[in-house]
Amino acid sequence: MLSKAVSKSRRAAVLLFVTLILLALSVQARSQSLSSSTDPSVTARTPTSGTLDLTYLRPTEGIKVRNYVYEGFGPYPIAGAAFTAGINQLTDSPPEWNQGIKGFSRRFGSNLGIAIVGTSTRYGLAEAFKEDTLYYRCQCSGAFPRLRHAVISTVIARRGSDGHRVFSFPALVAPYAGSVVAVYGWYPNRFGAKDAFRMGNYSLLAYMGENISLEFFYSGPHSLIARMHLNNLHGSTIKGPNQ
Known part of the structure; x- marks a missing residue:
């Protein structure tokens, strides 16, 4: 029964992955169509309303470095690694790492390393x-x-001073880079490419969940999250265009 549920979850993750790619390519195609059919300033327009997106300000190098440090080593990745390690501990995955403090530590370190x-x-x-x-x-x-x-x-990023949207190869590759390094770096030898792809799918879904939370939960300067110094810098304070 458990193996059937895992198999279904894997198929659902793959289907969602393919759907994401198709949607992203559709958005990029519409954006390119607008930019090629009119003057260059149209690249700053939204694909649905046609209004100029005058709110975009490209982040400075300092902001990007701060975001990277927070996203990679801040409280969120640490808490996420601990939570996932707890689930792995309960399911004894992988069983070669056993239980106890040592097993939890290995799972926590693995998840944090992947992130x-x-x-x-x-x-x-x-x-x-x-x-x-x-x-x-x-x-x-x-x-x-x-x-x-x-x-x-x-799987979408912004490019150029006008912030026009493009399909993002870095955003697509990143979740799988961590799982590939883990599978071939410190996971048991029985793990392979399929496991790396499966784990990468889960990482992609987790990143999607972060985006959804940033969209629907207020995280401005006066929010409870910000006052607790847990404001996720992965999200910009500037609103983007309609999709």
Whole structure:
């Protein structure tokens, strides 16, 4: 029964992964169509409303470094690694690491290492591709449009001074970079490419969940989260365009 449930969850993750890619490519195609059919300033327009997105301010290098440190080594990745390690401990995964403090420590270190590698990959490749991978809240209204915006933003980034949206290779690769390093670096020898892909899917879903929380939960300067010094800098304070 458990193996059937795991198999179904894997198929659902793969289906969601493919859907994400198709949606992202659709958004990019519409954006490119607008930019090629009119003057260059249209690249700053939203694909649905056609209004100029005048709110975009490209983050400075200092902001990107601060975001990277917070996302890779701050309280959120540490808490996430501990939570996931607890689940792995309960399910005895992988069983080679056994139970007890030693087993939990290995699982915690593994999950934190995966998160750090993934974050480092995303920021490093984004710098090489001149992309802005911060999350921007949607200017749209309504639960479904905002949810769609959050989901698609998982594999979308901004590029250029106008912040036009593109399909993001760094955002797509990053979740799998961490799992590949873990599988071939410190996981038991029986793990392979399929396990890396499966774990990468879960990391991608977790990143999507972060975007959804940033879209629907207020995290401004006067929020409880900010007062607790747990404001997630993965999200920008500037709203982005409608999707």
